[in-house]
Amino acid sequence: MHKISKLAVLTSGGDAPGMNPCIRSVVRTAIYNKLQVVGIRRGYQGLIEDDMYDMEARSVSNILNLGGTILKTARCLPFRSDEGMEIAYQNLKKHGIDALVVIGGDGTFTGALRFSKKFPDIAVMGVPGTIDNDLYGSTYTLGFDTATNTVIEAIDKIRDTADAHDRLFFVEVMGRDSGAIALRAGISCGAEAILLPEKATAIEDLIKNLKTGSSNKKSSSIVIVAEGDKNGGAYDIAKKVQKEVKSYDVKVTILGHLQRGGSPSAFDRILGSRLGFAAVNALLSGKSQMMVGLEANHIKITGLEEALNQHEFKLEEDLMQMAEILSI
Numbered sequence: 359m360h361k362i363s364k365l366a367v368l369t370s371g372g373d374a375p376g377m378n379p380c381i382r383s384v385v386r387t388a389i390y391n392k393l394q395v396v397g398i399r400r401g402y403q404g405l406i407e408d409d410m411y412d413m414e415a416r417s418v419s420n421i422l423n424l425g426g427t428i429l430k431t432a433r434c435l436p437f438r439s440d441e442g443m444e445i446a447y448q449n450l451k452k453h454g455i456d457a458l459v460v461i462g463g464d465g466t467f468t469g470a471l472r473f474s475k476k477f478p479d480i481a482v483m484g485v486p487g488t489i490d491n492d493l494y495g496s497t498y499t500l501g502f503d504t505a506t507n508t509v510i511e512a513i514d515k516i517r518d519t520a521d522a523h524d525r526l527f528f529v530e531v532m533g534r535d536s537g538a539i540a541l542r543a544g545i546s547c548g549a550e551a552i553l554l555p556e557k558a559t560a561i562e563d564l565i566k567n568l569k570t571g572s573s574n575k576k577s578s579s580i581v582i583v584a585e586g587d588k589n590g591g592a593y594d595i596a597k598k599v600q601k602e603v604k605s606y607d608v609k610v611t612i613l614g615h616l617q618r619g620g621s622p623s624a625f626d627r628i629l630g631s632r633l634g635f636a637a638v639n640a641l642l643s644g645k646s647q648m649m650v651g652l653e654a655n656h657i658k659i660t661g662l663e664e665a666l667n668q669h670e671f672k673l674e675e676d677l678m679q680m681a682e683i684l685s686i
């Protein structure tokens with residue numbers, strides 16, 4: 359069993375609103391339990407470059423409302439190599455760090471699992487932080503709620519102008535491999551169609567559906583396209599559709615990185631606080647190579663191996679069907 363005295367925390371991969379409340383929770387729960395705490399800058403990059411600093415309770419004052427991450431984040435290529443991992447390990451040993459909380463997504467956890475298998479004397483606990491909501495073991499990941507609300511606010515505005523001009527808008531949202539934001543935003547904004555990476559949509563079917571909408575006196579239409587949809591980006595799809603659907607003037611909006619910013623929602627602040635608290639307590643109880651999550655409003659602890667193996671996103675067919683019916 360791991361007995362820990364000095365804990366480090368990092369954020370890695372795409373930033374997500376809610377990471378700051380989680381960092382605050384990790385730091386203060388650790389200090390409450392008489393642990394020393396170190397913050398690592400820019401995820402695994404800081405681990406390799408020895409870019410870390412001691413944190414106190416006041417280091418995380420007034421950050422609950424901030425988007426992004428005070429620790430900064432990065433996508434770090436060198437950590438994928440054995441040499442990079444060895445340097446990271448030596449830096450942790452040098453500072454006497456014996457436990458690591460990693461806040462990130464599937465890539466971050468893949469790295470954490472490999473690292474932990476190579477160096478099992480460092481206890482590792484994952485916290486799911488990604489707007490993509492694509493991890494097994496937690497119904498929601500940090501940032502997904504805020505990002506979806508940001509998308510909804512933007513699409514509501516687009517709907518106003520689409521309606522005023524009788525236009526058809528293609529709105530591209532984030533999610534290279536995940537349609538989670540697209541599906542929730544589609545239901546919330548009454549999209550006429552939702553295109554996801556997890557499900558192939560034939561352009562001919564989309565065109566038929568939009569023509570039916572137009573003949574059913576729909577004055578405007580919105581199609582949400584997740585960036586990873588297999589038909590290509592929103593611009594390509596819009597071009598193909600405009601050729602066939604003459605009744606609408608077609609426009610495209612790519613929402614891009616604004617989806618990742620902004621003050622975390624109440625949901626993400628509470629989720630971040632709960633998961634950070636749970637992560638430190640799990641480490642204190644001797645657990646390692648695991649991830650803390652929330653399911654049915656209870657903390658659930660899942661092995662990193664299992665979280666990654668079961669990772670395959672299950673398309674929520676029932677929600678897709680409902681969205682189609684409600685948009686007739």
Ligand SMILES: Nc1ncnc2c1ncn2[C@@H]1O[C@H](COP(=O)(O)OP(=O)(O)O)[C@@H](O)[C@H]1O
Binds near residue numbers: 371
């Ligand atoms: N197979 C791997 N081995 C080691 N490290 C990895 C691996 N996959 C990802 N990582 C590390 O995790 C970081 C974050 O992963 P990424 O997929 O970019 O974001 P996320 O964690 O949000 O899914 C990568 O930049 C890399 O440093």
Ligand SMILES: O=P(O)(O)OC[C@H]1O[C@](O)(COP(=O)(O)O)[C@@H](O)[C@@H]1O
Binds near residue numbers: 488489490532
């Ligand atoms: O900011 P980048 O590096 O262009 O990455 C964009 C990707 O990051 C995300 O916003 C979040 O993904 P991760 O959590 O896996 O990093 C994806 O939705 C998007 O495809």
Ligand SMILES: [Mg+2]
Binds near residue numbers: 371464488
């Ligand atoms: Mg990811």
